Amino acid sequence: MLKDFSFISDIVNDDESDEDVSPLNVAELDADIAEMLNNCQHDTIAKADTLVVAVEDTINIAVADSIEYTEPVIEDYTPGQSGLSHLKAALSQRNNRCVRIAFLGDSYIEGDILTQNIREILQDTYSGAGIGYTPIHSETPGFRRSVKQISSGWNIIDIKETTKTMPLSGLYCKAVENAKSQFKGTSKLRHLDSWGTTTLLFKAPTATDIKIEIAGQEIDTRHVEGSENVQAIVINNASDNVKFSSKSTDMSVFGVYLNDASGIAVDNMPIRGYAGIRHHKISADLISQMRVYIDYDLIIVEYGINAISSGVLDYTYYKDALKKDILKIRECYPNADILLFGVGDRGEKRNGQVHTMKALKPMINAQRQLAKELGILFWNTQLAMGGDDAIVEWTKNKDTNKDYIHLSFKGGERLGKIFTEQLITALEE
Numbered sequence: 001m002l003k004d005f006s007f008i009s010d011i012v013n014d015d016e017s018d019e020d021v022s023p024l025n026v027a028e029l030d031a032d033i034a035e036m037l038n039n040c041q042h043d044t045i046a047k048a049d050t051l052v053v054a055v056e057d058t059i060n061i062a063v064a065d066s067i068e069y070t071e072p073v074i075e076d077y078t079p080g081q082s083g084l085s086h087l088k089a090a091l092s093q094r095n096n097r098c099v100r101i102a103f104l105g106d107s108y109i110e111g112d113i114l115t116q117n118i119r120e121i122l123q124d125t126y127s128g129a130g131i132g133y134t135p136i137h138s139e140t141p142g143f144r145r146s147v148k149q150i151s152s153g154w155n156i157i158d159i160k161e162t163t164k165t166m167p168l169s170g171l172y173c174k175a176v177e178n179a180k181s182q183f184k185g186t187s188k189l190r191h192l193d194s195w196g197t198t199t200l201l202f203k204a205p206t207a208t209d210i211k212i213e214i215a216g217q218e219i220d221t222r223h224v225e226g227s228e229n230v231q232a233i234v235i236n237n238a239s240d241n242v243k244f245s246s247k248s249t250d251m252s253v254f255g256v257y258l259n260d261a262s263g264i265a266v267d268n269m270p271i272r273g274y275a276g277i278r279h280h281k282i283s284a285d286l287i288s289q290m291r292v293y294i295d296y297d298l299i300i301v302e303y304g305i306n307a308i309s310s311g312v313l314d315y316t317y318y319k320d321a322l323k324k325d326i327l328k329i330r331e332c333y334p335n336a337d338i339l340l341f342g343v344g345d346r347g348e349k350r351n352g353q354v355h356t357m358k359a360l361k362p363m364i365n366a367q368r369q370l371a372k373e374l375g376i377l378f379w380n381t382q383l384a385m386g387g388d389d390a391i392v393e394w395t396k397n398k399d400t401n402k403d404y405i406h407l408s409f410k411g412g413e414r415l416g417k418i419f420t421e422q423l424i425t426a427l428e429e
Helices: 031-044 048-065 085-091 115-126 284-290 316-332 360-374 381-385 390-396 409-428
Strands: 074-076 098-105 132-134 148-158 171-184 197-203 208-214 217-224 231-235 241-246 252-259 263-270 298-301 337-341 347-350 353-356 377-379
Touching (some): 085 098, 085 409, 115 409, 208 231, 217 231, 284 316, 337 360, 381 390, 381 409
Parallel strands (some): 098 298, 298 337
Antiparallel strands (some): 197 231, 208 217
């Protein structure tokens, strides 16, 4: 039975889900969005019936005055339409360095859904290998198909809990006791069975030893002096299996990066239940230190699922909040192009049938307006899926889960191909 959806019920558990459906059944609420809605409720949503009429009239005017696209394209609102200039320049040097893309998002991309297929096609085209960034610990390691991971002795701290010393990914892992992590390549997707360079970025305020094993053989034990600055262990050995272990209880790991020293890497950075509006508090000093080792040429921002609510048709408050966060990201990564990835089609039940949420178009309009205000790139995901009511066909074909929101692995492959083909076309124009 289909339930009405809201940003409070992010994911619906379905007993009939099969292997191709994401095993996510935890509904989470972004507290920042809830607070914003509560603060503006007496002004904007106290009378829901009146609000719908008034806001819908406004939205119709906004749509009439804006560009209407009938086919999905990467919309370029940058000065001089130079939105991919950094990525193009980086790709011209890909034989000598790793070109890196960060894909920030929520549960829509969790488990490397979508991004694993974007990575695969881009590495087909521009070379490269490995999954790139991964947290050193995962609470659901079997969910992600693009790497085999075993880890223990870590606590995950994400941006919903605190913004203190937070990197771009929105999370880091704190060692608890006898912390260890192992990563193995996989043949389930192309270019992921091995990689050429392994990088560990961390902070260790007190001295510790980190043991490193490659393919089951101990190759080194690094003694790390205590420091409040970011430190790195870089291993330039081809590998399909790497393991880190330490007895430290005073070490924070900001990420493991498994990729080649050349070609392209796509870093998957999801935070479940997050609306993206705390990134303006990420640590510029920390990121400055991390950029010595890991920098970005394109940053894709996919948020909005956790800010949509059935009763709200004006997302100006969300646009203004997210604007601060993208400005901070641009400040921290001045060498990166930025692309805002619009929300995908999402269903709600009306008169016993599933249709696109009425709140979706206002959110997309707000996202496009934000791209214009910031002078960045925008991609209309819902239009790429087929436009209004596309979610019905995608769910029928098992390309989205039965919550009528999240992509399945099959749907991630479908959408990833559409987006990547357009990205490559834009790069080659």
